[in-house]
Amino acid sequence: MRARLTVLLAGAAMLVLAVVGVRALIHLPGAGDVAHPYGARAVAAAFHHATANAVMSVTLDQRGFDTLGEEFVLLAAAVGTVLLLRELTAEREEEAAHTYGPEDVFEAVRLAGYVLLPVTLLVGGYVVVHGHLTPGGGFQGGTVLATGLYLAYLAADYRALDRLRPPGVFDAAEGLGAFAYVAVGVGGLLAGSGFLADWLPWGQLGKPLSAGTVPLLNIAIGIEVGSAFVLVVAKFLEQALTVPEQAAEEG
Amino acid sequence: MSDWTLGLLLVLTAVTATAVVLTRNPGRQAMVLSAYGLMLAMTMVALSAPDVALSQIGVGTAAVPLIVVLAIARCERHTQREAPRGTHRPEDDARDGDRGRSAPDDGGRGR
Helix, strand or coil: CCCHHHHHHHHHHHHHHHHHHHHHHCCCCCCCCCCCCHHHHHHHHHHCCCCCCCCHHHHHHHHHHHHHHHHHHHHHHHHHHHHCCCHHHHHHHCCCCCCCCCCCCCCCHHHHHHHHHHHHHHHHHHHHHCCCCCCCCCCHHHHHHHHHCCCHHHHCCHHHHHHHHHHHHHHHHHHHHHHHHHHHHHCCCHHHHCCCCCCCCCCCCCCCCCCCCHHHHHHHHHHHHHHHHHHHHHHHHHHHCCCCCHHHHHC | CCCCHHHHHHHHHHHHHHHHHCCCCCCCCHHHHHHHHHHHHHHHCCCCCCHHHHHHHHHHHHHHHHHHHHHHHHHHHHHHCCCCCCCCCCCHHHHHHCCCCCCCCCCCCCC
């Protein structure tokens, strides 16, 4: 009875969504070279502030305040996850004597991990600092940097990863990145233009130092997002590995 | 980007999305989800949204499956450890030192 009601409710909701969705979609401007009222204005504003990547201009300059909210959503989520998974830290320390590593990993995978670790970190850094010029930015680069770091676990073992990734540093960096974003925004207030205004010199379109505050905000986000991902995955990895050796062998 | 390529990518996205739903084993589902994320990212590139595609690859194809796999690993080991407890008392194991088949003497630290 309950299941039927669920299906009925879900079906009705989907039907409404389909009708409303289709009605909305048929009135959208076509993809490609069709002039779009919002797009045309946003791109013009991006060029005015010498930001080659118009998407980044929208997210960090024209709508920087929205991104501030998003950044703090991520911060809150990461802090919450770390808080929830903190309980077994004492256990981990007791088990630290055992070396947990991906011992059954193919040599080829290890080699790929070794080769890709520096490449991935380089690409991640590139994506962060070139966010105002090419597709990418702090969020994308941050996730690349964070997931790249975990190649160390694949290529070597948990201890190597632990040395490469002292949790205290990333704890501090996460908060610092979030703080830096707000600090750049407050800089706009001090410069007299407004919170999160693009108050730094804009420079020349397409040059590494251009777009005013956008590269700074990208670096702040890169640090924050990268650290948040490192911490969250660290907690999950810790949970997955902190089982007494015996149980692990049975598995 | 031709319509033909976009159509192919959309079909591939739909097929992999269906595969995610039809995969019942959570561990395998994480891998299929990763493949689906990659298809979705390629579709986004085809629709000239490379920024979103990069986020999609970073989060949907790398981070989320990684977290899911780690969580599954934890749960599986946890249940394997819990299972023998019903038949053996931990103090018995500690006494006879039979480590081969019984639960380790974690003294109830795990949860």
